[in-house]
Amino acid sequence: MFRPYLSEIDFQSRVLEIGPFTKPNVPKERYKQVYYADIRSTEDVKAFYKAAGWGADPDEIVDIDYVINEHGYADTLRDVEKFDYIVATHVIEHVPQLIAWLQDLSNILKPNGKLCLSIPDKRYTFDHYRYQTTFAECFDVYTRNIKNHPARVLDEVINATKTDPAYWRVNCNDMDALHKDASLFRSAVDLYQKALADHTYMTPLHYSVFTPESFLLILYGMHKLSLLPFRCVEFYDTEENTIEFNCVLLNRPELLEPDTGMMEAEDDNLRRLLKRHQDYYSSPQYLQDQRSHEVFLDIFSEDIARLPE
16 A cells, blocks of 8 residues: 655664564665564564464564563653654554553654554444544543443444445445344453453454544644644545555644644644545535444443443
């Protein structure tokens, strides 16, 4: 897939790629100072994919340089020189605490360093039927330090479908791909209850699902509450027959301390980007997303009320 930010990374830059898997975007054969990070060691990543049987050849998984501990990137890399770029392809959707994660990454980037994100567009993936993540949800998770997300466990299992960008682009309201097997729903409830009972229980699911619009709205909400230590300097919409959009965030930690001039400038920037997507809000897909979200609210509210302190 076309990832436009890769063309600007020079061969001398210090680059951290998160979750490189079998095909890093920034290969060590070409770049002199690239390092790979994951929450699992090389051996654990290989064992995980071998057990999952997802088709990846464990022997092709690249070696991990930094295994991120439970306290995050800044703690793990506290004695490591900061980076010019961080590249994270199809990573952010797996992060339970999105706001805290972005703030953590800011702390390991140099001033004006760049965080380069490739993000799956839920409309064209197996997340098609799932309700999109909102800023309010992210803020609640951040404020109450929720480590996992039982409602999202349930949502993914019962609503996951096929990844087919060409199909979903012209059949956005098709419900034929919904799961029909009642046993799958019962299994989903079992996993939900397991996550509810044990706040340390984690799965490799998509804790967040996005469209380009919903992601920009999350950034906007973070910015308005001085929670976003970045400026959005590049944004690339999902291209036809692809499943991802791309975003480049410029590290500006001073935005956590509000300054009227800088805040207003970024307000204008994010609003300008959002205006490019106004057609979405009058589309059949938006109405479907709203209906899905309303149906799920009751489950979500009960889940949040029962989460461990």
